[in-house]
Amino acid sequence: MAEEEVVEEKKKGGKGLIIALIVVVFLLLIGVGVLAYLLLGASQPEDGSGDSAEVHASAEHGEESGDSDAFSHAKTYSPKYKQFEPPGPDAAPMYFVMDKFVVNFNGEGKAKFLAVDLQFLSYYPQVVGPEGEMENLRPILKNDIQRLLRNQFFSSLNTPDGPDKLRAEILDVAHKVLEKHNIYPELVEDVYMTRFVMQ
Numbered sequence: 001m002a003e004e005e006v007v008e009e010k011k012k013g014g015k016g017l018i019i020a021l022i023v024v025v026f027l028l029l030i031g032v033g034v035l036a037y038l039l040l041g042a043s044q045p046e047d048g049s050g051d052s053a054e055v056h057a058s059a060e061h062g063e064e065s066g067d068s069d070a071f072s073h074a075k076t077y078s079p080k081y082k083q084f085e086p087p088g089p090d091a092a093p094m095y096f097v098m099d100k101f102v103v104n105f106n107g108e109g110k111a112k113f114l115a116v117d118l119q120f121l122s123y124y125p126q127v128v129g130p131e132g133e134m135e136n137l138r139p140i141l142k143n144d145i146q147r148l149l150r151n152q153f154f155s156s157l158n159t160p161d162g163p164d165k166l167r168a169e170i171l172d173v174a175h176k177v178l179e180k181h182n183i184y185p186e187l188v189e190d191v192y193m194t195r196f197v198m199q
Contacts, residue, residue: 073123081184087123095119096128108154117195
């Protein structure tokens, strides 16, 4: 009699274990489903919020919200910066040409002068055009870039990536000047050296 009770209790315990496993598997499936829904659902609002950011930028410039995708070169940025009319979808890049730079630098006995010609790229004519913001900032840009060039070393510039590092530093200097004068720095996208000579 006692053996039958033990066997019956073992059968009940086995059934309880199976039920517990089924409940755990069921809960895991529900958890995976909810997680998938949240991940897939979260990606759509991000796209939607990106659209709303575009709409916000377009609204600042007096555009219809449907045209927000038409401006491929338009930048969305904080209203704390000066706002400019966004460029059209077929806008050509414009360049702000700096005066030629010829400076004494740390030539380390191998060179005395560093000569560089620069052009800054932007799609915003209000920034790089003939009457643009950078024209008003030309003396400051020239001063800060000359200071950077004078502090260069021949050994660091005479490497395969030396000129590219210098370009990045020059762009950083320009971005700091623009930001200091309440202009969104990323409106100037790049700088190109059309001449780079150490002699």
